[in-house]
Amino acid sequence: MPELKKRMTQSGGIITHNGKPVRSLAFAYCVGSRQSKGENKYCSRTCCMSATHTALLLKEKNRDMKILHLYRDIRTYGKMEILYEKSSKQGDIYLKFEEKEPPVVEVNGDNVSVKMKDYLTQKQEIEFQPDLLVLVTGSVPRSDSTDISSKFKIPIGADKFFNEVHPKLKPVETVINGVLIGGSCQGPKNISESVQSSLSAVSKMMSLIKDHRIQLDPVIARVNADACIWCGKCAEVCEFDAIKQVEYNGKQIAEINPATCKGCGICTPVCPTDALDIKLFSNAEIESMIDGFMSEVKLSDGQKNEEEKPATGKKPITLKRFPEIWTRIANTMQNGHKTIPEIAQELGLDTNTVTWHLMTMNKYYFVESDGMDKKDQYYYYKLKN
């Protein structure tokens, strides 16, 4: 493909091969891309557009040229769909193949013969001899991307492209503050997408510079100076070089650099003396949470009276224990419904306290409302059966 483009620019658009004008030209798409079993699994997204666009340019200068497109799927998204439509309307022939039955190319000296099963013509086997066969190859990351990744600590994907934090929410940020990525180092992109993401990266960069200071993440590691014996294991495992050896009260301990620590927590399990903790997620906190989950749940030892029986439809939530005041409130309603002020008066409590408890009882299906009083001022409540 780049070779064809080069030839086109050199010759002003008219394509010749071995001195003869090219009468028929075939583009073979997805060459070396989208291999379900091979190394390159992804779709490069830009090659279809590039090929259809080239076909339009070719046809402009070479009116009699017949252009074939051997494709698996066409991905000319957005406005580029117009390119596909135009190319189709100018008489280009599109032949579809599947990965399991790719076109077979035979080269006999200067003659190229292509045999393929066209999925759009009932998988009929079709043979043709294009003057020129152009391989439309996908884009791959630069060969030193692994090297760059290790230098800047940028996470790298299985496809060897750099990974952003989140494709939608943080599309140009990496996990390292101040290291931003843009353009096709993240994955195959066309020019406008590359420019957009690069501009986005630049504006992110500007916002860092303009601010004159960096807000640090609160969730980072901390060192218990008394426990630390400086074995150096934490500094070894730290991905971000955030742990350094310092002297403290006459002994060597670890120190966390708050600007580089990402709070990943890899240092905590390797520490032999449990001297490292992640703020807000300390070992003690996590352990007590686990204990809370694991402790035996004691069943309710409160009064088992009729209030606790399940209501129709909804299953009431059984509480382990409920306040003694609930029983008192329930007792006042034994002889019929009551309003909140009436209960308060009977129990000698203030209405706020009664309201608070009654509403909770209401929520857990112990009581239910039973119409308004005569003045239309308060709700009556009664025990739920």
Add this chain to the structure above:
Amino acid sequence: MATINFEFADDIKKFGANDFDACFNCGTCTAICDLSDADNSFPRKMIRYTTLGITDEIKTSLDPWLCYYCGDCSTSCPRQADPGNLMMSLRRWLMSKYDWTGLSGLLYRHMSAYIVAFLLIVGGIAGAYLSDVFTQEEWLHYGHIFEMIAIGAIFAVILLPNLVRMWFFTVWKPTKKFNIQHHIKALGELFVHMFTQKRSLDCEKERRDKIWYYEHLLLVFSYLSLLFTTVFLDWFSTESVFVNVFGYVVSGIIFIVTTDFVIRRIRKRNEKSKFSHPSDWFFVIWLLMMGISAFAVRVLIDTNLLENTFAVYLFHLTVLVQWALIIVPFGKWTHFLYRSFAMYFEKVKSFSRPVKKK
């Protein structure tokens, strides 16, 4: 193994096809078509063959004849690729393939050929008249004789061999079978479709434009009746009142219906009449002129004015000769024949197809 024929796409455009290049093979046309079924799936398949130029497949297929151009496919096409019009163009192309003389192809591809042929006939008749070979009586007499001979000759020399060729391409080549029983059993199909275009009702049923169908039906019968009255009942010199009146009625009907068809083609309101190939125009206009001139000639005979306005008869004769020598054997008229035979052959083929369980 098929090879791609790059030239075919350009060639079929001369037969009237326009935007089929735009097709991206979604298959909406086939899905929406009332007539397409599992055995004969069209028009997507035909579009694909056209794009790739696999002419053998098209030549051996009857699919183009099974389409009545209701236009549902063209209106629902997401790419405006106009499959309906392509099917129509393929029919024209097929007619040129069936035609052993090759003249159909020439006429369809070049409108100028049509005009030259028309002018030759005008010149011939004008020349004969100016050189006073015949008297007016003789003109009428030989005109009538000519019609009979022309019909017989055209049928025997051109149309019959063409039908045999069609049978060879579409029945013999794909199946390599000849079963006389099947051919006889399916014969009923031939006559039903020849005169009624019954199948088109399957596709028109969804739409309100049934008027077209009845108009067309009326036209077919009127045309055949006029042919019968002028040729076999000798309308122009008959004394029978019944034949006389009948001739008036049928030629009047031809005139009225074709006028409507011309208006439809001018208005381009429905898909059927949106794209008119020169051959379509010639067909309706000549039919219209034939109806009107036949009517006029008989009126002049009845009012004894023909002697002084003999040009009207010559005009009628010219139209008739052009019709009989150009449009009938090489033009749109053959639709009538090939389509009904296509139904017949399709039925014949369907007998030898394995029966599918539903």
